[in-house]
Amino acid sequence: MLKIENLHATVADREVLKGLTLDIKPGEVHAIMGPNGSGKSTLSYVLAGRDGYDITEGSINFMGQDIGEMEPEERAALGLFLAFQYPVEIPGVTTTTFLKTALNAVRKARGEKELDPASFLKLQKQKLTELGMDADMLKRGVNVGFSGGEKKRNEVLQLAMLQPKLAILDETDSGLDIDALKVVADGVNALRAPDRSFLIITHYQRLLDYIKPDVVHVLAKGKIQKTGGPELALELEQKGYADFYDEAA
Amino acid sequence: MAQAAVHSFKTETLQREEAMPWLAPAAVLGGDNAPAWIAALRETGAASFAATGLPTPAWEGWQYTNLRPLTPEAFTFDAAGDVAAQDLPAPLLKDSHRIVLVNGRLRPDLGTPLPDGVKLTPLMEISEPEEELATVGSLAQSPLLALNCAYMRDGFVLDIAPHRDIARPIEILFMSAGNSPAVYPRVLYRFGENSGATLLERHAGEGMALTNLYAGIVLKAAARGRYYRFIDENGDAVHVSRTVARSHKSSDFQGFSSVSGVAAGRQEFGLELLDSGISSSIGGVYMLKGRQSHDFTILADHFEKDGTSVQHFKGVIDDQARAVFQGKIHVHRPAQKTDGYQSHHALLLSDQAEASAKPELEIYADDVKCSHGATAGMLDTDALFYLQSRGIPAAEAKALLVHSFLSETLEKITRDDVRALYAARIAAWLNAPVEEAAA
Numbered sequence: 001m002l003k004i005e006n007l008h009a010t011v012a013d014r015e016v017l018k019g020l021t022l023d024i025k026p027g028e029v030h031a032i033m034g035p036n037g038s039g040k041s042t043l044s045y046v047l048a049g050r051d052g053y054d055i056t057e058g059s060i061n062f063m064g065q066d067i068g069e070m071e072p073e074e075r076a077a078l079g080l081f082l083a084f085q086y087p088v089e090i091p092g093v094t095t096t097t098f099l100k101t102a103l104n105a106v107r108k109a110r111g112e113k114e115l116d117p118a119s120f121l122k123l124q125k126q127k128l129t130e131l132g133m134d135a136d137m138l139k140r141g142v143n144v145g146f147s148g149g150e151k152k153r154n155e156v157l158q159l160a161m162l163q164p165k166l167a168i169l170d171e172t173d174s175g176l177d178i179d180a181l182k183v184v185a186d187g188v189n190a191l192r193a194p195d196r197s198f199l200i201i202t203h204y205q206r207l208l209d210y211i212k213p214d215v216v217h218v219l220a221k222g223k224i225q226k227t228g229g230p231e232l233a234l235e236l237e238q239k240g241y242a243d244f245y246d247e248a249a
Numbered sequence: 250m251a252q253a254a255v256h257s258f259k260t261e262t263l264q265r266e267e268a269m270p271w272l273a274p275a276a277v278l279g280g281d282n283a284p285a286w287i288a289a290l291r292e293t294g295a296a297s298f299a300a301t302g303l304p305t306p307a308w309e310g311w312q313y314t315n316l317r318p319l320t321p322e323a324f325t326f327d328a329a330g331d332v333a334a335q336d337l338p339a340p341l342l343k344d345s346h347r348i349v350l351v352n353g354r355l356r357p358d359l360g361t362p363l364p365d366g367v368k369l370t371p372l373m374e375i376s377e378p379e380e381e382l383a384t385v386g387s388l389a390q391s392p393l394l395a396l397n398c399a400y401m402r403d404g405f406v407l408d409i410a411p412h413r414d415i416a417r418p419i420e421i422l423f424m425s426a427g428n429s430p431a432v433y434p435r436v437l438y439r440f441g442e443n444s445g446a447t448l449l450e451r452h453a454g455e456g457m458a459l460t461n462l463y464a465g466i467v468l469k470a471a472a473r474g475r476y477y478r479f480i481d482e483n484g485d486a487v488h489v490s491r492t493v494a495r496s497h498k499s500s501d502f503q504g505f506s507s508v509s510g511v512a513a514g515r516q517e518f519g520l521e522l523l524d525s526g527i528s529s530s531i532g533g534v535y536m537l538k539g540r541q542s543h544d545f546t547i548l549a550d551h552f553e554k555d556g557t558s559v560q561h562f563k564g565v566i567d568d569q570a571r572a573v574f575q576g577k578i579h580v581h582r583p584a585q586k587t588d589g590y591q592s593h594h595a596l597l598l599s600d601q602a603e604a605s606a607k608p609e610l611e612i613y614a615d616d617v618k619c620s621h622g623a624t625a626g627m628l629d630t631d632a633l634f635y636l637q638s639r640g641i642p643a644a645e646a647k648a649l650l651v652h653s654f655l656s657e658t659l660e661k662i663t664r665d666d667v668r669a670l671y672a673a674r675i676a677a678w679l680n681a682p683v684e685e686a687a688a
Contacts, residue, residue, distance in 0.1 A: 048638050051630070076640035088635040092653025098639070101649060106640035141653075158639060 001026050001197050002047075002166055006058035009046045016042040018222035019058070024166070027194040031208055032201045033233060034219035035241040040201045041085060043219070044170040047199075048082040049075050063165060076102075077109030079165030083155040083172050090142040095154065098142045099124060099161055106162055127160040131187050149180035156187035167191070168199045173207035185210030205237040220244035268302040274326035274431070275399050284376045286383050287401050294398025297388035304392050313573040313605040314515055314544040319487060324431035324459045326400065328352055332426045334359055341449050341479065342666055345418045352425055353403035353432030366413035367446070372404045372435060381467050381495065382406065382437055393489050397463045400433035407448075411441035411469070418447040418667075423462075425454030425486065432458070437465040440472035440500070447475040447664065452482050462490035468500035470524075477667050479674070480508035480516075484539065488514040494531075498524035505662060507671050508543055509536040509678045515544040515573075522549070522556040522584070530559035532662075534655050534671065536678040537570035537602075544573035549591075551584035551614075560591040563658045565651050566602035577609040580617050589619035596654055597627055598647075648679040 002024040009017040016039045024030050034040050046053045047060065049072040060068050063078050070078075090098065104114040115123070128135060133153055143151050152172055159167055169188070173181055188198065188211055200211060208216075208230065216232040218225045218241075225244050226232065272295050283291070303319065304311040330352040337359060340347060348369060349359035355371055363369060375382070388395040409415060425432065438448060452460060460482075468474045480488055488511045494502050508514055520529040535543050549558035560576045578589035595604035608621040628650055636646035655675050662668045 048634075050634050050638075071643065072634060072637035073640050073642045073646075076638060082638050084635065084638075088629075088631045090632050090635070090650070090653070092657055093649055097649075098636075101645070102636070102639035102641055105642060105645065109640065162639065 001028075001063065002199070003061040004058070005061075007046070007055065007060065008057035009042060010054050010056055011042055011052065015056070016222055017046065020219070020223055022217065022224060024197050024199060026197060027192075028215065029192070029198040029200065029211065029213045030215045030217065031213040031233060032199065032217045032219050032224075033203065033205070033236055035244065036203070038220045038244075039222045040203075040219055041170060044082055044085075044168050044201055047075075047080065047168060048072055073105065073109070076162070076164075077106055081159055081162055081164035081167045083152075083159060083167060083169045085171040085174060087143050087146075087151040087155055089144045089146075091144050093142050094139055095142050096124065096138045099138075099158065102158070103161055124161065127157060130190065131157055131160065132183060133157060148175040149177065149183075152176055152180065152184050153187070156184055160187065160191060163191075165195065166197045166199065168201065170201045171203065172200070173202055173204065181207065182210060205233045208233045218244060265299055265302070268299045270321040271303070271396060272298060272399055274321070277327045278400070278402060281402065283373060283402065286376075286378050287372065290383065290385070290398045290401050294388060294395045294401070297395040298392055298399055301389065301392045301395070310546060310575060313571075313575075313607075314542065316489075316513070316515075319459075319513075321431075323457065324429050326431045328427045328430035330354075330424070330426035330430060332356070332359070332424055336426070337422065337424065338453055338481075341420050341451060341670055342418055345420045345449065347420045347422060348405075348407070349422045349424065350403070350434065352427065352430040353423070353434045355403070355405060363419070364415060364417070366410040366444075367415055367419065368408040368410070370406045370408070372406070373402060375406065381439075381465060385463075391491070393461055394463055394491055397433045397435060397461050400461075401435055403432065404435035404437075406437045406439060409438075409440045409444040409446045409472075412443045413441070414444065415446040418449050420449040420451060423450070423452045423460065425452075425456075425458035425460065425482070429457040430459070431461075433461045435463045437467065438474070438476070439467045440469060440474045442469040443471040444469070445473035447477070447667070449477050449479065449667070451479040452488060454482055454486065456483065457485040458482065459487045460490070462488075462492075464490065464492040466492065466494040466502070468494065468496045468502055470498040470500060472497070472500045474500070474502045475664070475667075476502070476504040477662075477670075478504070478506035478516075479670070480506065480511060480514065481674075482510045484510060484512055484541065486511045488516070490515075491517040491519070493519035493521060494529060495521045495523060496527045496529050499526040501527075502529040503661070503663070504531040505658075505671070506531075506533040506545075507535070507674050508533070509674060511541060511543060513542045515546065517546045518548075520547070520549040520558050522551045522553065522558060525553040526555045527553075528557045530557075530561070530661070532559070532561040532658050534562070534658050534675065535564035535572055536655070536675065537564065537572055538567040540569050542571040542573075544575070546573070547576040547591075549578045549589060551578070551580045551587045551589065553583055554585045554587070556584060557588040558590070559661075560593075561658055561661070562593045563595070563655050564604070565596045565598060565655060566604055567598040569599070569601045569603075571603040571605075573605045574623070575607040575609075576621070577611065578619050578621070580610075580612040580614050580619065582613040584614045585616045587614060587617040587619070589617065591621040593623045594654075595625040596651060597625060598651075651679060652676065
């Protein structure tokens with residue numbers, strides 16, 4: 001599904017990713033853990049295709065295609081989804097308008113029929129109920145005046161609506177209290193499927209108590225330093241990232 | 250000193266020489282048996298304009314808008330406009346009344362009957378004008394108004410009878426047609442005491458045209474005037490206008506304007522709050538691309554206490570287009586408890602787009618609340634990436650952001666159908682590029 005090989009990437013001419021290799025198969029949940037400044041968020045932006053994040057070497061293959069040069073919307077149409085660490089506020093665009101425009105854009109790009117308003121509203125209501133969310137937020141500007149928890153829930157709502165092949169969760173746990181964390185984790189777990197993969201980027205092990213990963217990687221100094229099973233997350237929780245700083249020194 | 254005097258003399262001579270071609274076509278008006286007050290205003294206007302010519306960027310208030318590239322030879326005064334009913338754009342709103350002018354001249358054959366309580370009087374049929382029609386203020390400061398006076402002929406007074414609420418909107422359609430017409434209409438909209446009406450003033454037409462409009466609006470005590478302007482002209486048109494809303498005690502004025510289709514334009518609005526307890530607001534959106542330029546220049550003048558004035562403008566500028574906003578709130582000494590609010594926000598879509606803003610407050614009363622805010626910025630790249638990452642193509646994402654930015658100005662418009670008219674203009678601009686505007 002996602003195959004990253006020897007990825008080097010720069011941000012503002014500074015090399016942040018220095019030869020990262022990763023292989024995620026359909027249905028798998030991978031976690032990438034790492035200290036601050038290890039390149040976690042850079043990886044998520046490079047995968048989503050943000051301007052200013054340049055690939056200098058290596059390749060990203062997603063759903064059988066090299067996506068390195070694709071626009072963000074083309075990657076989304078292929079089925080890539082990034083849940084933002086800091087979801088953006090968009091005043092004046094209601095969440096409903098946003099969801100409908102996004103869903104229909106993606107359906108159109110995939111050669112599917114656009115949803116008529118009634119079918120869209122039905123789907124939206126269903127997802128909202130499943131996630132236990134308040135319909136009020138749909139009428140408000142996207143993320144405007146939302147609490148940290150509401151913003152993250154809105155990300156999960158978008159995830160549920162767009163039904164991507166690969167969802168990257170970038171520090172989705174940051175700033176969430178335990179109840180909000182459970183809601184978000186339940187939402188994600190409900191979406192787990194044999195043909196859908198997840199890449200969970202996190203500093204702490206906490207989220208992984210609720211979303212069980214198949215594979216855990218440690219990212220430091222722009223490279224995967226170690227790969228293991230769920231037990232690696234627990235080990236990191238106890239020992240911290242000191243080992244990887246030492247290696248880096 | 251002697252040197253300076255010589256220079257000044259030369260400048261004045263030059264201005265006279267430049268002014269004369271603008272005034273020459275007015276000879277057409279000779280012997281049209283205009284009422285004495287009109288003949289007098291023409292003379293005053295011509296003399297005043299001859300002394301100044303068009304404003305230069307050295308003039309106060311004209312630093313950012315230069316009309317000097319305009320040449321009078323490009324336009325025809327008194328151009329024939331062969332327009333039939335089927336050439337007119339469809340009415341803005343269903344069930345509205347309509348007044349039609351072609352190249353500035355009233356065309357009753359193209360309009361609809363007006364309802365009870367509304368009276369239309371052509372300017373040339375007025376022999377004894379009321380003060381508000383014949384008074385124009387200092388022409389020396391306003392060459393365009395002077396020019397409008399010099400050509401005074403076309404226009405009307407529209408009276409809304411006291412204590413009447415006119416339910417259906419009245420569309421006033423100014424059509425330009427034919428061979429690059431130059432038109433100098435003068436209109437007076439007069440809302441009688443405790444009356445209410447909605448006016449839709451729309452400017453449209455094909456090809457080159459110059460419109461230099463003076464619109465007076467009078468709101469008698471407790472009147473409720475809604476004045477919505479649509480500059481729907483094409484990319485070769487030049488539109489300059491001055492609109493002055495004179496508000497009397499406890500009246501309520503709401504004005505709005507949208508512009509997307511001119512080569513060059515300047516709309517001046519004066520809000521005069523003459524008595525106490527008045528609410529007066531003006532807003533607008535502009536959408537410019539190519540080499541278009543447009544200027545909103547606003548003065549809210551508070552003369553008495555307990556008045557509220559609002560100026561709320563937003564615009565989007567692409568390519569090499571230029572926009573100007575000059576807004577002033579003037580609070581005179583007796584105008585205690587004044588609320589004055591002004592904002593202008595511009596969105597620049599290209600590196601070469603230009604926005605100039607000049608907010609001003611001049612306050613002589615000591616118990617007032619006045620605020621102003623002005624910003625100019627690019628599209629939020631974070632928001633753009635967020636939308637794209639959800640699958641929305643870049644062009645569509647930009648349009649969505651621009652639409653939401655501009656639409657915010659429409660929220661205060663009380664009629665849903667009028668708000669929809671403006672929203673449609675924003676949407677049309679975002680989807681279909683206008684033809685490259687003439688330089």
